Amino acid sequence: MHHLDIAGLEARYGDHTVLSGIDMTVGRADVIGLIGPSGSGKxxxxxxxxxxxxxxxxxxxxxxxxxxxxxxxxxxxxxxxIAIVFQQYNLFQNMSVLENVCVAPVKIKKRPRKEVEEEARLLLEKVGLGDKLKRYPDELSGGQQQRVAIVRALALRPEILLLDEVTAALDPELVSEVLDTVRLLAQEGMTMLIVSHEMAFIREVASRVVFMAGGRVVEAGAPAQIFDAPAEARTRDFVSKILRH
Structure with missing residues (x-):
């Protein structure tokens, strides 16, 4: 049985159909890379x-x-x-890093603060922020803030993590530290769906790549197939443009 099964999915913004006939299966510990032009529905x-x-x-x-x-x-x-991390980190500016991570598990999940804080410390250490627990968001770089946002999602103990362009708002030199965190999660067997323009990274971490255009899945397969030998003209066109840059 698949962990996540999506069949015939359709979604609209007003009269505009943004997803049509989406079929996708996700197994445990799968890392699905969603790629495609802007506005494709990823x-x-x-x-x-x-x-x-x-x-x-x-x-x-x-x-x-x-x-x-x-x-x-x-x-x-x-x-x-299922937890989601967005392009914008949306951290609470008036709370320390540790508070940002602990607030939802304690307030919403009603979990004991001591246990949550211990877990949060370990997670923050894991992503290289063990020395920033008492800092406030405005004292951190964008890459650090985004790593806090990822830890905040992980503190909810999700089975599936969704990452929506988590490096898009970052300066180029800060991208790799966030990708390192995602790479670590992939190695640990976290099930993830990743929307990203970082093609080399998707190729490396994804177990399967899904190419979308116009609100549909055009092609899905192993990274090597999608990037090196795509079957669909639309995929070939996209990949050749991307890889030329």
């Missing part, structure tokens, strides 16, 4: 999965159980299992 899939944009058709199953996105309680439970 980020929209992540929004739909977390209930930020309810689908108008199709099904999403988590461990074989269909998700009812019209049921607010079910969506809340789903967000315990």
């Amino acid at each position: 980020s929209t899939i992540l929004r739909v999965l977390t209930g930020l944009l309810p689908p108008v058709a199709g099904t999403v199953k988590l461990d074989g159980e269909p998700v009812n996105y019209a049921d607010a309680a079910q969506v809340r439970r789903l967000r315990d299992r």
Whole structure:
């Protein structure tokens, strides 16, 4: 049984269909790289999965159980299992790094503060921020803030992590430190869906690459297949443009 099963998924913004007929399966410890031109629906899939944009058709199953996105309680439970990190870190400016990471598990999950703090310290250490616990977001670089945002998502103990262009807002020299964190999570077997323009990175960490255009999946396969021998003309065109730069 797949960890995540997406079938016939469709989503709209107003009258505009942004996803149509999306089929995708994700196994445990899979790292799925979502690539494609801007506006192809890559980020929209992540929004739909977390209930930020309810689908108008199709099904999403988590461990074989269909998700009812019209049921607010079910969506809340789903967000315990699927966490998302955005391009903008959205940290609470008036809270220290440690507080930013602990606030949701303590306030929303009602977990004991001591246990949450211990876990948060370990996670922050793991991403190289063990010495920044008492700092505030404005004292950190963008790369450090984004790593805090990733740890904040991990503190919720999700089964699946969705990363939406997490390096897009960063200066080039800060990109690698965030990618190192994602690489570490992949090695540890975290199930992830990653939307990114960092093609070399996607090629390296993804177990499967999904190329999207116009709200549809054009082609999906192993990284070597998609980047070296794409079957579809649309994929070939995209890959050749990207790899030339």
